Amino acid sequence: MEARKLHTLELAAAKIRSLAMDQVYTAASGHIGGSLSVADILTVLYFDVMKVDPENPQAPDRDRLVLSKGHTTPALYAALALRGYFPKEELKLFRSIRGHMSGHPDMVHVPGVDMSTGSLGQGISAAVGMALAGKIDRKDYRVYAVLGDGEIEEGQVWEAAMAAAKYRLDNLTAVVDVNGLQIDGSTADVMPSEPLDKKFEAFNWNVIHVDGHDLAALEDAFAQAAACTGKPTVLLAGTVKGKGVSFMENDAGWHGKAPNEEQYAVAREELRNRVRICTDVAAVDSMDDAVEVLEELGLMDEEGEN
Numbered sequence: 001m002e003a004r005k006l007h008t009l010e011l012a013a014a015k016i017r018s019l020a021m022d023q024v025y026t027a028a029s030g031h032i033g034g035s036l037s038v039a040d041i042l043t044v045l046y047f048d049v050m051k052v053d054p055e056n057p058q059a060p061d062r063d064r065l066v067l068s069k070g071h072t073t074p075a076l077y078a079a080l081a082l083r084g085y086f087p088k089e090e091l092k093l094f095r096s097i098r099g100h101m102s103g104h105p106d107m108v109h110v111p112g113v114d115m116s117t118g119s120l121g122q123g124i125s126a127a128v129g130m131a132l133a134g135k136i137d138r139k140d141y142r143v144y145a146v147l148g149d150g151e152i153e154e155g156q157v158w159e160a161a162m163a164a165a166k167y168r169l170d171n172l173t174a175v176v177d178v179n180g181l182q183i184d185g186s187t188a189d190v191m192p193s194e195p196l197d198k199k200f201e202a203f204n205w206n207v208i209h210v211d212g213h214d215l216a217a218l219e220d221a222f223a224q225a226a227a228c229t230g231k232p233t234v235l236l237a238g239t240v241k242g243k244g245v246s247f248m249e250n251d252a253g254w255h256g257k258a259p260n261e262e263q264y265a266v267a268r269e270e271l272r273n274r275v276r277i278c279t280d281v282a283a284v285d286s287m288d289d290a291v292e293v294l295e296e297l298g299l300m301d302e303e304g305e306n
């Protein structure tokens, strides 16, 4: 990946983490751990890989993203706001009755949300339906589904996986955010699901291992997925839950809890410091400028020629 693009994407990811934290603190509730782990995956999808147009969120030929691990809206909403679907100010109404930024994604009220999710296991099933519809309608759009590694303990995920292989949905890419933790402990303790690669292979999926915090590696993996024909692809993305906040990393206690004032001050400083560093390295003055850089680089245009 070209250095300027990498640095600009790193800035977007840093900003998503910072905005996710602000939302959870302001609302005094929300799922921060899995929002921090998925931030890089969403960055590469929304700012690099997906063909979308925030001016026209319902465009029939757009790529679709289903956040099947729907509890991590703080990262999704931050990505959508930065990408231009709605003003950043709306993030202040996260989980507030005065707005539409509900704790789980709402496709009716939030522009850019392709599927309402939150009941784990259901999002991937909807994504399979969208991909199948694309095949039947002879459309070129791609469908992306992002799952948690706790989520895949739901039996419904494997029914969806079987159907995706049966219908040879090579227009579907699933990403599993493998952070090793779910709501109250490690996935290995709650319900061991490894070896994940062998399971998906046995379900006739193409499997790619990737570092879920390496933006260039993620870009490559998504390109490999798009080049694979005749079967769906899953990216097993190794991540750290709570990534970017020292005292939240690898701690299941931060799955769905808001920081108190002192904790927020520390987290905010760490995340904003990262934003400052990335802003310097990317040599831009603000995220708006960064978006312009990405546009200049030929990213984020309607044709998605990136």
Ligand SMILES: Cc1ncc(C[n+]2csc(CCOP(=O)(O)OP(=O)(O)O)c2C)c(N)n1
Pocket: 031, 033, 034, 035, 037, 069, 071, 072, 118, 119, 120, 121, 147, 148, 149, 150, 151, 152, 154, 177, 179, 181, 182, 183, 241, 255
């Ligand atoms: C069907 C269903 N059962 C239980 C829950 C409650 N719940 C919310 S998040 C979560 C754990 C998810 O863990 P994981 O998928 O690993 O998410 P991440 O670590 O990325 O936050 C659970 C059990 C739910 N949302 N849906």
Ligand SMILES: [Mg+2]
Pocket: 034, 148, 149, 150, 177, 178, 179, 180, 181, 182
């Ligand atoms: Mg997890």
